[in-house]
Amino acid sequence: MMQAALPAKAAARNPHLPFGKWGLRVSALTYLIMMIAIPIIVINIEGLRGGLDQFFADFTRPAALSALWLSIWTAAVMAVINIIMGTLTAYVLIHYRFPGKRLLDSMIDLPFAIPTLVTGIMLVLLYGPQTAVSGFLDRQLGIRILFAPPGIILALLFLGYPLVIRSVQPVLARLDTNQEEAAYTLGASGWLTFRRVVLPVIFPAMLTGGLLSFARALGEFGSIVIVSGNIPMRSQTAAVYIFGQVEAGNMGAASSVSVVLLLVSLVVTLGVDFAYRRKTYA
Amino acid sequence: MREKPVNTFWAWVLIGIVLLYAGLLLIAPIVAVIGGAFEKGIQPFIEAITAPDALLSLRLTFLLAISAAVINTVLGIIVSWVLVRHQFPGKWFFNALVDLPFVVSPVIVGYVMIVLFGRTGWFQNLPIQLAFSVPGMLIVTVFVSLPFVIREVMPVLASLRQEQEEAAYTLGASPWTTFSRIVFPAIRHGIIYGVILTLARALGEFGAVAVIGGAIEGATETATVYIYRALLDRNNIGAYSMAIVLGLIAVGILVIMNRLRPNERGH
Amino acid sequence: MSILLQNVIKRYGTQTVVQDVSLEIEQGELFVLLGPSGSGKSTLLRIIAGLTSLDSGTIYLNGRDVTNLPPQKRGTGFVFQNYSLFQHMTAAQNIAFGLEIQRVPRPERERRVAELLELIGLSDLGDRMPSQLSGGQQQRVAVARALAQQPDVLLLDEHFGALDVKIRAQIRQNLREIQQRLNVTAILVTHDQEEAFELADRIGVIDGGRLLEVGKPDKLYRQPRERFTATFLGSTNLWKAERNGKSLYIGDRQLPAPDETDHLSGQTVDMMTRPEAIDLAHKPEDLRGHVLGQGQIESISFAGAMERIVVRMYEPEQRIQVMMNLNRAREVGIHPGDEVWIGARDYYLLPLQ
Numbered sequence: 098m099m100q101a102a103l104p105a106k107a108a109a110r111n112p113h114l115p116f117g118k119w120g121l122r123v124s125a126l127t128y129l130i131m132m133i134a135i136p137i138i139v140i141n142i143e144g145l146r147g148g149l150d151q152f153f154a155d156f157t158r159p160a161a162l163s164a165l166w167l168s169i170w171t172a173a174v175m176a177v178i179n180i181i182m183g184t185l186t187a188y189v190l191i192h193y194r195f196p197g198k199r200l201l202d203s204m205i206d207l208p209f210a211i212p213t214l215v216t217g218i219m220l221v222l223l224y225g226p227q228t229a230v231s232g233f234l235d236r237q238l239g240i241r242i243l244f245a246p247p248g249i250i251l252a253l254l255f256l257g258y259p260l261v262i263r264s265v266q267p268v269l270a271r272l273d274t275n276q277e278e279a280a281y282t283l284g285a286s287g288w289l290t291f292r293r294v295v296l297p298v299i300f301p302a303m304l305t306g307g308l309l310s311f312a313r314a315l316g317e318f319g320s321i322v323i324v325s326g327n328i329p330m331r332s333q334t335a336a337v338y339i340f341g342q343v344e345a346g347n348m349g350a351a352s353s354v355s356v357v358l359l360l361v362s363l364v365v366t367l368g369v370d371f372a373y374r375r376k377t378y379a
Numbered sequence: 380m381r382e383k384p385v386n387t388f389w390a391w392v393l394i395g396i397v398l399l400y401a402g403l404l405l406i407a408p409i410v411a412v413i414g415g416a417f418e419k420g421i422q423p424f425i426e427a428i429t430a431p432d433a434l435l436s437l438r439l440t441f442l443l444a445i446s447a448a449v450i451n452t453v454l455g456i457i458v459s460w461v462l463v464r465h466q467f468p469g470k471w472f473f474n475a476l477v478d479l480p481f482v483v484s485p486v487i488v489g490y491v492m493i494v495l496f497g498r499t500g501w502f503q504n505l506p507i508q509l510a511f512s513v514p515g516m517l518i519v520t521v522f523v524s525l526p527f528v529i530r531e532v533m534p535v536l537a538s539l540r541q542e543q544e545e546a547a548y549t550l551g552a553s554p555w556t557t558f559s560r561i562v563f564p565a566i567r568h569g570i571i572y573g574v575i576l577t578l579a580r581a582l583g584e585f586g587a588v589a590v591i592g593g594a595i596e597g598a599t600e601t602a603t604v605y606i607y608r609a610l611l612d613r614n615n616i617g618a619y620s621m622a623i624v625l626g627l628i629a630v631g632i633l634v635i636m637n638r639l640r641p642n643e644r645g646h
Numbered sequence: 647m648s649i650l651l652q653n654v655i656k657r658y659g660t661q662t663v664v665q666d667v668s669l670e671i672e673q674g675e676l677f678v679l680l681g682p683s684g685s686g687k688s689t690l691l692r693i694i695a696g697l698t699s700l701d702s703g704t705i706y707l708n709g710r711d712v713t714n715l716p717p718q719k720r721g722t723g724f725v726f727q728n729y730s731l732f733q734h735m736t737a738a739q740n741i742a743f744g745l746e747i748q749r750v751p752r753p754e755r756e757r758r759v760a761e762l763l764e765l766i767g768l769s770d771l772g773d774r775m776p777s778q779l780s781g782g783q784q785q786r787v788a789v790a791r792a793l794a795q796q797p798d799v800l801l802l803d804e805h806f807g808a809l810d811v812k813i814r815a816q817i818r819q820n821l822r823e824i825q826q827r828l829n830v831t832a833i834l835v836t837h838d839q840e841e842a843f844e845l846a847d848r849i850g851v852i853d854g855g856r857l858l859e860v861g862k863p864d865k866l867y868r869q870p871r872e873r874f875t876a877t878f879l880g881s882t883n884l885w886k887a888e889r890n891g892k893s894l895y896i897g898d899r900q901l902p903a904p905d906e907t908d909h910l911s912g913q914t915v916d917m918m919t920r921p922e923a924i925d926l927a928h929k930p931e932d933l934r935g936h937v938l939g940q941g942q943i944e945s946i947s948f949a950g951a952m953e954r955i956v957v958r959m960y961e962p963e964q965r966i967q968v969m970m971n972l973n974r975a976r977e978v979g980i981h982p983g984d985e986v987w988i989g990a991r992d993y994y995l996l997p998l999q
Contacts (some may be wrong), residue, residue: 126473128454133476136483136491136522143494156381165405174553182400189397193390197398204405209576210629210636212583213605215622219408219608222619241875255404266391275730278697281717282724283795287389293743297734309482316484318586324612332619336484343490343590352494355487362482370475 118256137359141346144356164338165357170248170313171334175253180307182254183261184299188291190262191269205263208256215322220252243324245332252320256309264306268299305369312365315358412619412626419616428622435597436605437624439513443588444581445603446518451577453568455528462529463536467642480525488519489590516601521589526579528573531626536562572639579632582625648673648831648838649694649799654703656689664700671848674829675858676822677937678823678838678846682878685834686855688727689945691801697722708798723792725802729784731776737787738763738772744795746839762790765824782813789821792859800832818844819971839879843867851875868920871997876918883924885938887917889995897961901936907995916996921969923993926957926986927978933989943968943984955980959988 112351145152155161189195190202208216224242242248272295280290318336325332335358342351417424427433450520462474480488495501496509511513539562547557585603592599594608604623649671656664663686671677680685692698694705696717704713712720731740736761745755754879763769766786776784792800802821806869809817822845825832837843842849843863850860851874858872876884888895889910894903896919907915926943941959948954953975955968966988970980980986 103548113617120463121457122465122467125454125458128458129476133479133522133525136488137479139494140487140490143491181448182397183395186397188399190396195391195394201398201401203633204401206636207405207409207629207633210579210583210584210633211628212603212608212625214583214585215412215629216408218606218619218622219412219626222411223408251404255408258401258404273728273730274725275728276732279567279724279726279732279791280743281697281728282695282720282722283791284718285743286718286749287387289747294732303404312482314483316487318484319583322586322607332951336486339484339490340486340586340590343486343493346492346633349492355484355490358484358509359487366478366482367475370478371597375463 113237116315128224132356137363140352140355142360144352146352152353152356153297155350156357160333161335161338161354163348164333164335165354167246167249167333168315168358169357171249171253175250175257175314176307176311178250179257179261179310180252180303183258183267183306183310184303185263186258187262187269188295191266191302205259208259213256213317213319216252216255217320220248220255220320220324221234224248224251245325249321249332251316252324253310254316255313256320256329257314260310260313261303261306264309265299266301268302270294274299308369312362315362380565382400403598407501409630412622418619423616424620424623427614428624429543430617432597432600433602433605433621436621438599439600440602443513443517443520443584444578446517447524447581448574448577449524450521452528452574455525455573456532456566456570459529459532459536463533475499477526477529480597485519485523486583486590488522491586492505492519492587493593501504510591511595511599513592513599515591516588516599519591520581520584523584523587524577527576527580528570531569531573531576532566539565547552568639572636575632575636575639579629579636582632648675648708649677649833650706650919652704652706653736653973654690654705654875655691655701655945656686656698657701663855667703667852667855668760669850669857669860671831671833673831674826675847676825676832676834676845678834678842678849679852680834680842680846680849680878681852682837685853686775686955687837688803688850690852691803694721694723694799697724702764703925704750706964707885711739712799712888721795722799722801723795723797725785725788725792725799728802729776729788731787733776737768737779737783740776740787741772742769744791745851748795751802752763753755758794762794763937765793765827766790766856779900781809782817784890785809785817786820789824789914793824793830793958796828798831802832802834804835814841821954838846841851842879851878851891853878869994870918873916875998875999876916876996880946881921883964883991884965885917885919885962885964887915887995894995896938897941901990904995910995910998913998915998916995917991919990921954921967922952923991924966924970925974925989925991926968926980927968927989928984928986930987932978932996933987935989935991936993938988938990942986943980943982943987944983946980957986957988979996 158164158179158254186201186205189212190198211219242251262357276294277290285293298309315336317334318340321334322337325334335354339354339358342348342354383508398554434540435581451563458477462470462477484542493500493510496505496515500510507514509518543561544557547561583603585602585607588599588601589604589607592601592604594600594604596608602621606625607616609615609621647915649669651667651669654664656669663932665686667690678726679690681687693700694707696712696715696719700871701883704711706712707720707722716888717724730739732743735743741762742755745758750758759772760769763772766789768783768790771779779787790802818841834841834845846863848860849863849866850859851866853873853874859875861867866875867879870879873884876882876938885896887901889903890912891909892903893914893963894901896917905936923935927936930937932991939959939961941957944956944958944965946955949969952969954970955970955975957966957968958964959966970978
């Protein structure tokens with residue numbers, strides 16, 4: 098999604114729209130501000146309402162900290178796996194012909210289309226305690242998928258899969274194949290060529306996609322609520338924690354954790370957008 | 380010819396890894412859901428789906444999704460236009476704002492609404508009740524599905540040379556005519572694709588509408604909230620059946636998306 | 647010899663793109679593969695490099711059978727049509743890349759890169775990125791990169807295409823010098839026949855996947871064996887003639903037949919005359935050469951050292967291309983629309999097809 102960076106220098110050469118220009122601008126910006134900036138501001142104000150002390154007290158509660166930490170580390174693990182597998186998938190889709198390619202390509206966007214709740218249900222049905230798969234994993238390897246971090250990571254992987262792929266694919270598609278062939282004629286093996294010729298070029302896209310999937314995963318709720326079992330201190334993510342606090346009426350706790358979660362997401366997102374802006378205007 | 384028709388050994392290894400991963404991640408779950416819903420046969424599935432509260436929840440879901448799509452399309456086109464064709468300081472910031480709904484947790488969105496419009500909220504006594512009501516749910520649905528039209532239209536608009544519009548002006552076309560006759564047809568595909576994505580997102584929204592709607596059965600219960608409640612009530616068949624319905628709609632959306640997708644994938 | 651191709655065939659689906667091509671190229675030779683677009687010449691080049699597989703046939707480079715070897719192991723240097731420099735590396739890094747692969751130690755590497763930069767005349771520009779170099783400079787870096795590993799064979803794919811005329815001439819010269827200095831066997835693929843003439847030791851004419859003729863440039867120009875070669879290499883004029891006894895007959899016109907064509911007696915042959923060999927005059931007795939017939943001048947255009955004249959001949963009815971030097975043109979006094987007599991100073995009979 099974030100590869101739609103601003104086009105460089107699209108000059109406003111429209112002398113014909115004196116009213117229209119400002120009317121458009123104002124309505125567009127108002128829409129954005131109302132819908133987005135205000136909520137962000139509100140949450141921050143609410144979170145800090147009781148003062149900084151209260152704020153710290155609220156989000157350093159064990160359950161809150163644990164939830165935040167769970168969200169962050171599962172999202173991070175997911176992002177790393179996703180960058181690798183997403184890039185690999187994009188590479189394979191661009192470079193090779195193989196049976197099942199059309200099917201794979203058309204399924205990539207599935208996570209975008211499916212409601213997150215349904216995702217959670219799918220995973221429960223597939224790996225739930227009653228199935229053979231999970232029984233096997235539990236007995237033989239002591240790994241529990243559902244109601245435990247692995248299940249969370251799995252759900253996040255599902256959701257984030259298209260993000261890295263869609264980010265990397267266009268860059269790979271535009272890359273001149275001849276550069277790779279030139280490397281072959283100079284004696285470079287497939288892996289070396291990938292490392293020295295392809296990777297440097299797609300790395301920014303990989304990173305952008307990965308960070309986007311990270312930020313997206315931090316806030317994920319629908320699938321996690323089903324898959325994680327919601328056990329405080331063990332498998333409760335920040336979003337689920339916030340939900341619980343709102344239901345219970347603990348506004349303070351809900352606000353402070355919201356602020357922290359939001360802060361992390363914002364830093365990641367705006368950071369990437371800022372870096373990207375510099376790249377396109379360079 | 381970009382693709383190498385002859386695959387080496389290592390190529391097959393890579394392809395195999397990808398297919399395995401994608402298969403487990405994407406395909407297996409779908410198979411599981413279909414199995415789960417029809418576990419006890421078609422009849423219970425049909426019954427579950429045609430239960431009155433189920434149908435009501437579906438109706439609400441569609442209502443919200445379509446309304447949000449309309450709003451986000453009209454305003455989305457305007458925002459895209461301003462972000463692409465206008466220059467002003469801080470433009471990059473507004474551009475970044477557009478991405479935020481994508482990463483902000485839906486729970487936080489719902490919560491903000493409560494803070495603003497709830498019983499003890501900042502704006503308590505508005506003429507229209509926004510908390511625990513459909514209008515409130517509409518607002519959050521618009522929020523979460525906001526970026527899609529904009530993100531699909533912006534690149535198309537950017538690649539459309541301004542000269543075409545300028546040519547139209549020199550021929551006497553008004554701004555509106557230029558837009559509807561020259562610009563709109565060109566960005567039409569981007570818009571449609573963006574609308575599809577918007578609908579998909581809106582249909583699938585859960586966290587925000589659950590929080591702000593209050594999940595009041597029969598009044599503010601969307602299809603997703605229905606599923607959640609069904610699970611809590613141990614009505615597995617009900618939950619899975621609705622999941623299938625939403626899943627099927629999602630697959631339908633996926634098929635349409637594939638037809639319309641801009642061909643940037645290097646084929 | 648340096649390169650040997652035997653019966654190379656390549657198909658894409660039902661289309662045969664390279665049809666049974668066999669070719670021998672000597673060490674140190676600059677061989678030009680000349681043909682129109684789609685003739686299969688680039689495919690053939692890529693097959694030699696190992697970038698495209700072949701369906702049958704064998705390839706030997708310096709006595710080694712490389713048919714089944716990947717491009718990494720063939721020892722060929724390849725220069726791509728659009729240079730394909732690594733955009734994220736400097737010019738020097740591009741050139742050094744192949745040496746790094748060969749694990750040449752750094753001091754030696756830097757020395758060689760400096761040497762190559764000097765060879766191509768870009769000693770000061772080693773630290774520039776490809777995007778900061780002009781087309782001509784990029785082309786030279788691409789050549790240097792391919793030469794860094796001292797390959798036995800240098801393969802160049804149509805790579806003068808995107809440059810302006812003046813630069814092209816300069817680079818052609820440069821390339822020739824480098825190739826001869828290093829005594830590296832080279833195959834250049836092009837559709838530009840002027841380029842082929844200037845650079846080639848020998849030319850291979852290819853069309854529709856078939857290698858039609860191979861020979862030295864002037865031989866191919868003056869005495870082609872194939873009709874295609876005759877028309878592709880520069881413009882030419884062709885007539886159908888009857889070879890009988892000691893004469894050639896074009897319609898009713900009689901011309902003396904070249905001796906060595908006795909074996910063609912009784913046959914209908916293609917007679918070819920190059921535009922430079924045609925003369926025009928207002929009276930038949932003023933013609934320099936054998937009389938061919940009469941016609942009307944359609945157009946005259948200035949082509950530097952010559953006038954390019956197009957004449958519509960009456961009998962047989964066809965258009966003739968004439969290149970007349972300026973002095974002769976002034977002497978004869980030609981204008982568009984003039985009725986003229988057409989003569990040929992020399993002509994050549996194509997072998998029966």
